[in-house]
Amino acid sequence: MNDQPRRFLQRVWDSVRQPPPVTASRAADTLVGLCDSLLSERGEVSGARMAGEAMAAYQELNDAGRGAFFGQLVDHYTADPDAVTRAMDAYRANPTAARLHDLHLATEPRRLELFRRLNTAPGGIRTLVQMRADLLRTLADHPDRAVVSDDLLHLFRSWFNRGFLVMQRIDWRTSALVLERLIQYEAVHQIQGWDDLRRRLEADRRCYAFFHPALPDEPLIFIECALAPGILGYVRPLLDPQSAVEDPASARCAIFYSITNCQVGLRGVSFGNFLIKQVVEDLSGEFDKLRKFATLSPIPGFRSWLMSHREMMSEALASLALDSPASLAVIPDDLRDEIMRLCAYYLLRAKRGRAPADLVARFHLANGARLARLNWGGD
Structure with missing residues (x-):
């Protein structure tokens, strides 16, 4: 076979074969490169275009790639410790408002400015909200990423204020x-x-x-x-x-x-x-x-609290299974009264810190509501 047919067949093969898979870390590194370029960009129009490319790259990442990128947000886009030390020493030597401002700028993680610039992309805020949702799902296994979540939350509280x-x-x-x-x-x-x-x-x-x-x-x-x-x-x-x-x-x-x-x-x-x-x-x-x-609200935390406080129940109530809604339907009236009293105690006395232990009660009472009455089987 001469060279010309061989080259032709090679071109055909190259056009149909699958490209080598991009690893999660390589895909994340590509996104980090775009983010680094975005932080160094000075023009608003070109910066918005680059932010759009970065957001598109994030959307293409799989779970492993996003995990790798979150790790980079923790380590690569933090504050510069040397700059923080210099600003702190300067403020101690001369504690002026200007030096305090310099210290504030030095302690701000680089990812905050990155998020601000990513927000200039079309649909940027939507993708950043999605990014934090993706991030929150990983915090149980990667608690070090909470600092990134907190930084996004800090920005969202301004961008989504009343x-x-x-x-x-x-x-x-x-x-x-x-x-x-x-x-x-x-x-x-x-x-x-x-x-x-x-x-x-x-x-x-x-x-x-x-x-x-x-x-x-x-x-x-x-x-x-x-x-x-x-x-x-x-x-x-x-x-x-x-x-x-x-x-x-x-x-x-x-x-x-x-x-x-x-x-x-x-x-x-x-x-x-x-x-x-x-x-x-x-x-x-x-x-x-x-x-x-x-x-007219449910009390989602009451059942688990009740099951863990059997010492507060009468012997008759403690002997019953209370692990399902169906079990409540057959409880005698006198024991219903006891459960209602325990529920009132739970709402008024059970605390998480100084706030009510029940999530729903905590929300409504903090918003100015008062506890009016309990409704058996209301929900």
Whole structure:
């Protein structure tokens, strides 16, 4: 065979064979190279283009590649210890405001400026929120990466502060994309399809969400409430898609029965307090007969607390299995009273630090609610 056919066959083979696989570490190193170039870039337009390339490279990484990149964020993009020492010595020698400012700049990790520049990419903030969600899933096995999560959280608390948030009422005319997001994200009472969702958006129901201008189709948090004649003790009627629609103008009470934080990557950014207070203000302006605002909330931590405090139970109660909702359905009335007393004790006395031990109670009581009554089988 002469050289010309051989070269032709080699070109054909090269065109169809699979390229050698890119290892996770090599892919992460490529992204680190883009990030280093981005930090050294001076032009805004070229910097935004390079930020876009870096974000695209991050999206292409598999789990191992992202893990390798997170490790680089910890080690490679930290503050320069020598620069910190020099700034600290200068401040000690002459503690002026200017030297303190220099010390502040020296102690800031390089990754903070990297994240700011990555945010200039189209869709940058969306990818950074996803990046922190990816990062949070690895913290149990890699606690050293918490510093990176904290740095992103520090930026998100500024980028997602109340001044940037837009509250919108969600109804049946809202875009299908956002409605699908509600079905996907609902974390308290699962939405059982479109008929269920439509009932939750009828005239005697309200759903409100916070949005950010950079994420117009992504609710950050949403809350659902029912307009009712009075405080209800059971959530089941509120979730019945076949229930009759009442006249909202006659409502005396707004019952909040579900609130969902949608973005894992924004965990730690406070939205709920602002949303509840804004909804109360809007509903008060729309319905002048509303007199009460209440939450109908589960108590998710009570069962495990009760099981670990059998010494506080009567002998009759301690002998029962309490490890499933079905076991509660057959408990005698006198033991139900005992459980209710223990639940009141749990909500009032069980603490995590100075705050209530129960996650839901901690959220609502911190937002200005008060404990009104316990409802057996309410959820």
